[in-house]
Amino acid sequence: MISTDILIIGAGPTGLFTVFEAGLLKLKCHLIDALPQPGGQCSEIYPKKPIYDIPAYPEILAGDLTDKLLEQCKQFEPGFTLGERAETIEKQEDGTFIVTTNKGTKHQAPVVAIAGGLGSFEPRKPLIPNIADFEDKGVEYIIKDPEIYRDKKVVIAGGGDSALDWSIFLADVAKEVTLIHRRNEFRGHLDSVEKVQELKNQGKISLVTPAEVIGIIGNGHVNGVAVKQSREEDKEFNIECDHFIPLFGLSPKLGPIANWGLEIEKNAIKVNNALDYQTNIPGVFAIGDVNTYPGKLKLILCGFHEATLMCQAAYQIINPGKKYVLKYTTVSGVDGFDGTRKEAPKAVVKKIN
Amino acid sequence: MQEDIKVTIVDRDGVSHTIDAPTDMAMNLMEVVRAYELAPEGTIGICGGMVMCASCQCYVNSNHKLPKMQDDEEAMLSEAFYVKDNSRLGCQIQMTPEMDGLEVELAPES
Numbered sequence: 001m002i003s004t005d006i007l008i009i010g011a012g013p014t015g016l017f018t019v020f021e022a023g024l025l026k027l028k029c030h031l032i033d034a035l036p037q038p039g040g041q042c043s044e045i046y047p048k049k050p051i052y053d054i055p056a057y058p059e060i061l062a063g064d065l066t067d068k069l070l071e072q073c074k075q076f077e078p079g080f081t082l083g084e085r086a087e088t089i090e091k092q093e094d095g096t097f098i099v100t101t102n103k104g105t106k107h108q109a110p111v112v113a114i115a116g117g118l119g120s121f122e123p124r125k126p127l128i129p130n131i132a133d134f135e136d137k138g139v140e141y142i143i144k145d146p147e148i149y150r151d152k153k154v155v156i157a158g159g160g161d162s163a164l165d166w167s168i169f170l171a172d173v174a175k176e177v178t179l180i181h182r183r184n185e186f187r188g189h190l191d192s193v194e195k196v197q198e199l200k201n202q203g204k205i206s207l208v209t210p211a212e213v214i215g216i217i218g219n220g221h222v223n224g225v226a227v228k229q230s231r232e233e234d235k236e237f238n239i240e241c242d243h244f245i246p247l248f249g250l251s252p253k254l255g256p257i258a259n260w261g262l263e264i265e266k267n268a269i270k271v272n273n274a275l276d277y278q279t280n281i282p283g284v285f286a287i288g289d290v291n292t293y294p295g296k297l298k299l300i301l302c303g304f305h306e307a308t309l310m311c312q313a314a315y316q317i318i319n320p321g322k323k324y325v326l327k328y329t330t331v332s333g334v335d336g337f338d339g340t341r342k343e344a345p346k347a348v349v350k351k352i353n
Numbered sequence: 354m355q356e357d358i359k360v361t362i363v364d365r366d367g368v369s370h371t372i373d374a375p376t377d378m379a380m381n382l383m384e385v386v387r388a389y390e391l392a393p394e395g396t397i398g399i400c401g402g403m404v405m406c407a408s409c410q411c412y413v414n415s416n417h418k419l420p421k422m423q424d425d426e427e428a429m430l431s432e433a434f435y436v437k438d439n440s441r442l443g444c445q446i447q448m449t450p451e452m453d454g455l456e457v458e459l460a461p462e463s
Contacts, residue, residue, distance in 0.1 A: 045405050118395050124463060127434050159432050187428035248432055251406065251463070252399060267395035292394075 002079060004030035006314050007099055007109035009086045009257070012040020014288030014303030015115035016069040016078075021311040023076030024329070027318060028337065030079035030107060032086045032099065034120035039066035041117055044250065055301060065300075075336025081105050085120045087256045089284070097283065111283055111314040114262075114269060115303070116290040118252035126157065126246045130216055138222025139244050148243075149174045155225050155239055157213050158247035159183060164192040166247065171204040178206040178239055180213055180227060208239070216244060260284075268292035276313035277306045283317060285310045358453035362411075364391045365459050374448045382457065383409035383443035396462050402444035407433035409443035410460035417455050419446060434463040 006022050008015045011033035019029040037043055039062075047063030054060055060068075084101035089112065091097055099107045123141035125131065131139055143149075143166055154174045156167050159181040165188070167179045179196065186193050199205040208227060215226035217238060224240045254267055262279050263270040269286035271277045273293035277285050287310050288303030296302075315324060333343030357373035360382070364370065374385045383398045386409070400406040404425040410433055413419060419441060426445050430436055440460065446452065 041400075045400055046403055049403060118399060124434070127463075159428065181431070183428070183431045185424075185428060185431075187425065187432075248434075249406070251408070252395070254395065266390075267393055 001098075002030055002081070002105070002107045004028050004079060004107070004109045005318055006030075006111045006113055006311070007032070007097070007107050008113045008115055009033075009099070010040060010115040010117055010288070010290070011035075011038035011080065011082070012115060012117050012288065012303075013042060013065060013069055013300045014117075014307050015040070015113070016066070016073055017304050018113055018115060018287065018307040018311065019073035019076050019078040020069075021308045022314065023073065023337065024327075024334065025311055025315045025324070027311065027314060028078075029076065030081070030109070032081045032084060032101060032107065034083070034085040036083040038070060038080065038082070039063070041252075042066050044121060051300070053299065053301060075334065075338050075340045075342075077337045081107065085255065089260050091281075091283075095283065110318050111285070113307075113310060113314070114257060114279075114284065114286040114290055115288045115307070116254075116257060116286075118267075118289060119254040119257070120252065121250035122253045122255070123246075124248040124251050126213070126248055128213060128216060128246075131246075134216050134218060134222050134244070137220060138218065138242060139216065139246070141246060143245060146170065146173055151175045152242040153240060154178070154243045154245060155180060155213070155241045156245045156247060157181070158249075159186050159188075160247070160249060161188040161192060162249070163247040164188040164196050166245065167205055168192065168195050168199060171199050176206070176241070177204070178208060178241070180208045180211050182210050182212050184209045213244065213246070254290075257290075262286070265292055268296075275309075277310045278313060285313070355450065358448065358450060358455075360385065360448070360452065360454075361456045362386060362389075362391055363456075363458040365461060374452075376448050376450055376452075378448075380448045381444050382411065382446040382448065382455075385448060386443060386459065392459060392462075397459070398444065404429050404442060404444065407442060407460075408462070410435070410440055411443050411457040412437055412439045412460060413441055413446075413455070413457050414439065415454060415456040417452060433460075435460050 005027040006029045008031045011031040022029050042062035043066050050059045084103045086099050087102045088100045096110045097112050153176040155178045157180045170177050200207050211229035213225045214228045217224040224238045225244050228236050269291050271286050271291045277287050279286050287306040289298040355377040360374045361371045397408050399408045426442050
């Protein structure tokens with residue numbers, strides 16, 4: 001069991017900034033995120049794209065914003081459960097909550113802050129009629145352990161970075177790698193496209209384009225895929241394989257949070273914006289893009305503000321009746337949980353003779 | 354101020370809406386759909402208009418001269434589902450006076 005003061009669901013910008021604000025109040029945070037890395041949409045969807053409305057940054061790349069937020073909250077030593085999706089929440093008799101992930105990791109905290117953005121990222125599944133029958137029987141939408149493909153025949157479908165990167169990686173692991181894409185052009189990084197070209201020339205990757213997988217063949221386990229290729233004239237044929245890996249990107253879904261008994265409106269969680277962004281469940285807050293209230297704007301900068309106010313309410317729940325007054329970091333400095341201290345240099349007084 | 358144009362949008366439930374779209378606010382079709390809440394929040398414009406998802410895919414049913422498809426839109430549509438010959442990404446269709454009378458249908462959510 002992982003214990004903390006504030007359990008944050010979602011490690012995007014709002015969740016990461018919560019760690020800093022909570023740290024100033026001497027509250028410790030742990031974050032859960034379905035993605036394997038922190039940053040949320042900023043690192044998953046658009047790391048190389050600029051953002052222009054972060055105060056004091058005329059321009060910052062989304063990936064750099066994530067790095068800066070991680071650096072800013074580092075001294076408050078946040079814990080991370082990455083690559084796992086928060087599945088259930090149970091209120092305990094002592095008022096704390098236990099949140100369990102899809103992999104069974106349990107977390108306990110008196111305050112839960114949902115900073116889940118648009119939800120957890122789920123793989124987009126291609127529209128192949130019998131694909132559901134082969135899920136985990138040779139069809140994998142996400143590559144978790146590349147070793148299961150060792151000396152196997154693998155077919156990958158997709159035209160983005162993940163399809164290219166995994167084709168390159170598995171070319172050295174699998175017995176055969178076939179990459180199928182609807183077009184001859186790929187939209188991945190230029191390096192990856194060139195590498196696939198090189199591996200294709202060496203005969204390590206078979207490329208089938210423009211084509212798509214239209215069916216899966218097998219009896220209890222994948223034995224092959226049916227492919228439709230549309231060159232001069234359409235032709236259909238089968239490719240023998242042990243695994244079919246469709247990589248068509250991820251799309252966010254509110255997911256299990258929708259079943260937590262929270263008031264939901266427009267795919268977002270209703271909160272009390274007059275006070276502290278608490279949901280209809282006392283002790284559970286929703287901040288950032290995942291919440292809604294009259295006049296809500298889904299902006300990173302609004303998430304930062306919501307996180308800051310939420311932490312004050314969390315302090316009151318965790319330290320009932322304990323006095324606190326807002327302090328400016330410039331005046332009081334920042335004392336990290338790791339023993340570091342940041343502070344403004346002392347004023348120098350010198351006499352003029 | 355420029356006059357609004359009329360755009361007809363068939364939502365994912367098959368209901369047709371003829372609405373007024375401003376042409377002087379740099380809005381695109383995806384944003385118009387969101388402004389009129391013709392698809393639930395979180396099911397359209399997920400990437401915010403960066404051509405990095407296909408949640409605003411629509412089928413254009415009128416003969417308007419549309420902006421030429423750029424490489425990124427073409428690439429994104431090549432990975433999308435339910436794609437037809439008249440598929441476009443709503444975020445790439447700007448609301449200009451030339452788009453008056455445009456008729457589109459939202460593609461299914463995927």
